Amino acid sequence: MQYTVIIPAAGQGKRMGAGKNKQFIQVADKPLIVHTLEVFQQHDACSEIIIVANKDEVAEMQQLAQSYQINKVSNVIQGGSERQYSVERGLEGIANDGIVLIHDGARPFIKVEHIENVVQKAYEVGAAVLAAPVKDTIKRVQRSNVVEETLERSSLWAVQTPQAFRLSIIKAAHHHAIHTNYLGTDDASLVEYKGGQVVVVEGDYLNIKVTTPEDLLFAEAILKQGEIK
Numbered sequence: 765m766q767y768t769v770i771i772p773a774a775g776q777g778k779r780m781g782a783g784k785n786k787q788f789i790q791v792a793d794k795p796l797i798v799h800t801l802e803v804f805q806q807h808d809a810c811s812e813i814i815i816v817a818n819k820d821e822v823a824e825m826q827q828l829a830q831s832y833q834i835n836k837v838s839n840v841i842q843g844g845s846e847r848q849y850s851v852e853r854g855l856e857g858i859a860n861d862g863i864v865l866i867h868d869g870a871r872p873f874i875k876v877e878h879i880e881n882v883v884q885k886a887y888e889v890g891a892a893v894l895a896a897p898v899k900d901t902i903k904r905v906q907r908s909n910v911v912e913e914t915l916e917r918s919s920l921w922a923v924q925t926p927q928a929f930r931l932s933i934i935k936a937a938h939h940h941a942i943h944t945n946y947l948g949t950d951d952a953s954l955v956e957y958k959g960g961q962v963v964v965v966e967g968d969y970l971n972i973k974v975t976t977p978e979d980l981l982f983a984e985a986i987l988k989q990g991e992i993k
Contacts, residue, residue, distance in 0.1 A: 765809055765863065765880075765883050765884065765887060766809055766810075766811045766862060766863070767809060767810060767811065767862065767863040767864065767865050767883050767928070768810075768811060768812040768813075768814065768858055768862065768863075768864050768865070769804050769810055769812070769813050769814070769864070769865040769866070769867055769926065770814045770816065770851060770854035770855065770864065770865070770866050770867070771797070771800065771801070771804075771813060771814065771815045771816065771867055771868075771869045772816045772843065772847050772850045772851055772854070772866070772868065772869065773785070773787045773797055773815055773816060773817050773818075773825065773843075773869035773870075774816050774817050774818045774821075774842075774843025774844075774847070774850045785818065785821060786870060786974065786975075787825075787869050787870065788824070788828075789974075789980070791872070791974070791980065791983050791984065791987070792984065792987045794832070795828060796869070796870060796872060796974060796983075797815075797825075797828070797869045797870070797872075798828065798832050798834070799872030799873075800867070800868075800869050800870070800871060800872040800874075801813065801815075801829065801832070801834045801837070802832070802834070803872070803874055803876070803879075804836065804867075805833075805834045805835070805836050807876055807879060809879075809880065809883070810836060811836070812836060812838045812858075813834065813836045813837045813838065814837075814838060814839050814840075814841065814854045814857060814858070815829070815837060815839070815840045815841070815869070816840075816841055816842075816843040816850040816851065816853060816854045817840050817841070817842065817843060818842075818843060819842045819843070822840050822841070822842055825840045826840045838857075839857055841853055841854060841857065846947060848938070848941070848947060848948060848951075848954070851866055851938070851951055852938045852942070854866075855931070855934065855935055855938060858931055860931070861930065861931045861932050862930075862931060863883050863886050863887055863928055863929070863930060863931070864928070864929055864930075864931050864934060865879070865882075865883065865925075865926040865927070865928050866925060866926060866927050866928075866929075866934075866951050867925045867926040867927075868925045868973055870973050870974045870975065871924065871925055871971055871972065871973050871974075872974070872983070873970050873971055873972060873983075873986055874894075874925075874926065874967075874971050875967075875968070875970075875971070878894055878965070878967045878968070878971070879926060881894075881965050882894050882926055882927075882928045882965045883928050885928070885963055885965050886928035886929055886930060887930075889961060889963050890929065890930050890933045890955075890960065890961070891927075891928070891929045891930070891933055891934070891952060891955045891960055891961065891962045891963070892927070892928050892929075892962065892963045892964070892965050893923050893924070893925075893927045893928075893950075893952045893962055893963075893964055893965065894923075894924045894925065894926060894927070894964075894965050894966075894967040894971065895921040895922060895923045895924055895964045895965070895966065895967060896921065896922050896924065896966065896967050896968060896969055896971070897920070897921055897922075897966070898917055898920040898921060898922050899969075900917075901914065901917060902914070902915045902917065902920055903915070921964055923950060923952065923964075924967055924971050924973070925973075927950065927951050927952050929951070929955065933955060933960060934951060934954070934955065936958065937951075937954035937955045937957070937958045937960065938951075938954060940954070940957070940958045941954045941957065941958075944957075970986055972986075
């Protein structure tokens, strides 16, 4: 089943502390985002890749895609002040009412089987997210660091990307959020806010988001083990 993927990559990754956009950090022999783009470049069901970049990095992203022959990149557009606004700009360039994926540029270890599973579920129900069951005990804590509640772990999932939607559903959710001044934590939360149903599709724990320097160590280890590539 064909789909378009939007890759938000406009954030500066302050928690990485690299002094530059983490998407350009070398992991093994390539920039981080190239590992991510290659997954979709090599997946036959992906018909188009749209990158949303910082305004000062649009040309650099375009050059990167050309250098690594990521020819499914149809556009690199300027992002907004928040991730939500960046995704909205990416959605504006898609016309056909098919399936659209939204996937973090800093998640390079997504498996094709999980992409296909979340795409299929979105086709069936309209909105689906990849997630993994929470392994740790989660506690709700007050500002004074006093435990308020221990949450039931069996019902908790750590949400990942890609998140998959019918285009009409996610566009309507973004439109509703704009007109009600709602800023969600992820794209699925916009669908939920509008009253729509989102279904979880189980992924795995290797689908990490590279956010901190420690994550770079995990990323190198995953690549060395050859579990993904």
